[in-house]
Amino acid sequence: MAIPSKLTPNDIFEALKYIDENGIPDKNKSREYALVSESGIKYPPKYVVAVAHHLSTGDDIDTSTYNAVEAKNFLRGLGFMIEQNQEKFELVITADNVTSTDERFTMNNLSLGDNYKPLNAYFKKSNGEKINRKRDKGERKSSNQTMPRIACQVFERQLAELSVEEKENFPVCRYSLNSEIIKGIFPSVAVFKQHRNTIEYVVYNYGDGRQFVFYCWNIFSTIIFVQECIKRFGDAGDEFVLTYREKDKKEREQPEVQNEISDETQDFNGYLNPYSDALIESKNIIFRGAPGTGKSYLAKEIAADIISNGYFDDYTLLTDEQKKQVEFVQLHPSYDYSDFVEGLRPRVNDDGSMSFQLEDGIFTKFVKRAQKNYDDANRSREDIEKQNSAIDVLNEYFSNIEFGIDELSLARGTKFYITSVDEEHIHVSIPDNPTIKSLNINKNELLSMIESGQDFNRPKDVTEFFEKQNATQAYSYDLAIFKDLKSKNINAKKTEVAQESVKPFIFIIDEINRAEISKVLGELFFSIDPGYRGSAGEVSTQYASLHENPDKKFSIPENVYIIGTMNDIDRSVDSFDFAMRRRFRFIEIKAEDRLEMLESLGDELKEKAITRMEALNNEISNVDELNENYYIGASYFLKLSTLTFDQLWTDHLLPLIQDYVRGMYDEEGILKKFARAYGYPSIAGDVDENIKG
Incomplete structure (x- = not known):
C-alpha cells in the first residue's frame, strides 16, 4: 500500500x-x-x-x-x-549511577550513542560550581570527546600521578554486560596503537608535551571513563552532565569526526554558537578581519543555529522551508539600489511590446516574507483560516481559467482577459482599450475581498471596503473577477491550522564593504537601525509614487536580523559609510579564532597547518607596514585536502602576500622571510628563484 x-x-x-x-x-x-x-x-x-x-x-x-x-x-x-521534532536529552553521571531523560538509554547498550549528537557537556561539583572545557587550538564547541576532555582537565593532576600500570588498567569503556572492558590511558598515540590498533581515540595534551591517549568513539563510549574518574578522584555529589539530541538522517549518513569540539567557558544558553546571542541582542552585526578567517561560513553557521533554536549549526541540515528564513547576497562595486531594494526592470508585454515595471529587490522580497510571518503570528487562528480559505478559493478559480482565452467584462462592458498570475499580481489584457492595453491587478486586494465574506456589487462597494475616497481603475477589474469567481460557487477547503509563532529571518550580506553602501541602501539607513524596527522606522522609498498604494511605507519587522562580512584590507573599496557603522555591531574574527575549520584535515595535517600558519602570521606582524589584519586565515589551509603545502604556497598564498608588500622597501627580502617562516621550500636557492618568479 x-x-x-x-x-x-x-x-x-x-x-x-x-x-x-x-x-x-x-x-x-x-x-x-x-x-x-x-x-x-x-x-x-x-x-x-x-x-x-x-x-x-x-x-x-x-x-x-x-x-x-x-x-x-x-x-x-x-x-x-x-x-x-527537535527533542534534547540530558544524561547525568555520578559515581554510583547514570540516568538519562531519554527513556531508550541503557548502560547495557552504549553503542546506541552512534545515533546521537552532543550539544553540551560540563562537570558540576558538589557545591554547585560548573566547569566547562577550556578550549585548545583547533577545538570546536562540542563533540564526542568533550566530556572525557573535561574529565582530564578537572582530574589532570590525579591522572598524571597514576603509575604506568594503573593507567594501563584504567577502565575506559564497556559497551554491554557481555562485552570486554576496554582499558588503558597511554602516553602517546603510538603506544595506544600497540594495544588497540584503531583511529577511535582521544588525545589530551598537558604539561610539557605530555599526553593522555585512550579509546573514544560515540558520545556514550567514555561514560565508564568519566564515572571512574568521579569514583577515584571526585567528591560525593560530583557529576558530569551531557546534553544531546538524536542525529538527523543526513548526520547519521556522515562519518563521525573526532576531536570536534570544546565547550565555551560559559553556561549553555540555548545556542551552540556564542555569536548567535550577539546577533539576537544587536540585530545587526558585521564580522570583520583578515581574509580566510571563515567569516562567511560562520554567518551561515549562526543562521542555522538560530533558526534551529540551538539544535544544530550546519546550514545544510535546514529544511527547504527553514532555508526560506535565510537569504545570502554578495555585494560588488556595481551592485546598487535597484538590486537590493527596488527598481524598474524591462518587461515583454503580451503583445510583444516592451515596457518597464517596478520590481522588488532581493532585500525587499526577503523582508516581505519576514513581515508575513510576523503578521500571521499576531493574527488569530480564525483569521489565518479565513486567509488560507481565500487563497484556496482563488487558486481553484485560476486553475480552471484558460489564460488569454476566457473572456471577462467590466460593468460598463469592456472586455478583458487574464493572461497570467504570479505571487503578487494578476496580469490582464484589455485589447479594446485605446490607451491602456494591459494592467497588473494587486492579487492581495482580491484575496482581502474574498476573505471578508462580504458581497460586492458596485465599484463603490470596493472603494468603501478599502477606505478610499476615489476608486482606482484596478477596483473595476477586482469587482469583475470577484463576481466571476462567485458565480462559479467554489467551496473552500476546511483546514485546521496551528497558531504561527514569530520566526527569525536572517539576511547575510557578504563583502558588505565592496559596494557603495549608501548607494545600495538608499533611505533604508533609518529602517535598518535596530532601534527603529517596525512602524517606528517607516520610510517612503524612492519609487513610492509608482507603488500600487503610494501611501504605503517600507519598514523592517522585529524578526529580521542582518549579518555582514568584510575584509578590512580590501583596497578595492572606500571606507565603510560612517552613518552605517553606528547601526552595526562590529566583531573582529582573528586568524586564530576559527582553527576548528581544519578538523576535516585530520589531526596530523591540522597541526602542521596551524604551525605553518602561525609562523607565517608572526613574520607578517614583523613588517612595519603590516599588522594582524593581513594575517592568513585558516580557510586557506582547507585547500590542503587536495593540494600539498608547496602548491598552497605557490598557487594561493604567495600571490596574496606579494600584493601585500608590493612597493615596499626590500620587497624581495620580505618575501624570502615569509617563505622561510612558512617552510617553502627547504633549499634557500629554490626559495629565491620561486620568489623572483
Missing part, C-alpha cells in the same frame, strides 16, 4: 479522534516529525495516515509501505501543520 491519496481532511480528523481515545503504540511513535493539532497535541504522521486508511476502508493499521517523509508531505498537502 502506498500513501492512500483518496483520504480527505475529514478522514484525518477522525483518525486523530481515534488516536485520542486509543493512544499510540510505542512502535508507532515518531522521532522525526509530528502533526500538530489546533489544540497543540502532537501525533506521528505515519500512524495518523495508517489509522485514517483503516477507518475509511477497514484494512489493518499498517505503516510499513511508506516512510515518515512521505506521510509528512501528504499531510502537509492536506493543509495540516507538521513540525520536525
